[in-house]
Amino acid sequence: xxxxxxxxxxxxxxxxxxxxxxxxxxxxxxxxxxxxxxxxxxxxxxxxxxx
Numbered sequence: 001x002x003x004x005x006x007x008x009x010x011x012x013x014x015x016x017x018x019x020x021x022x023x024x025x026x027x028x029x030x031x032x033x034x035x036x037x038x039x040x041x042x043x044x045x046x047x048x049x050x051x
């Protein structure tokens with residue numbers, strides 16, 4: 001189950017619904033901004049590899 005720290009909630013909520021869902025489906029723990037950036041970088045890398 002994914003977790004978004006209260007300190008990141010505002011930044012997380014500013015993302016598109018689709019992107020938020022992609023992040024939550026990964027069952028990650030987002031405690032800091034670098035945690036969020038790491039997951040976003042992974043998503044971008046996977047999208048580039050597919051396309």
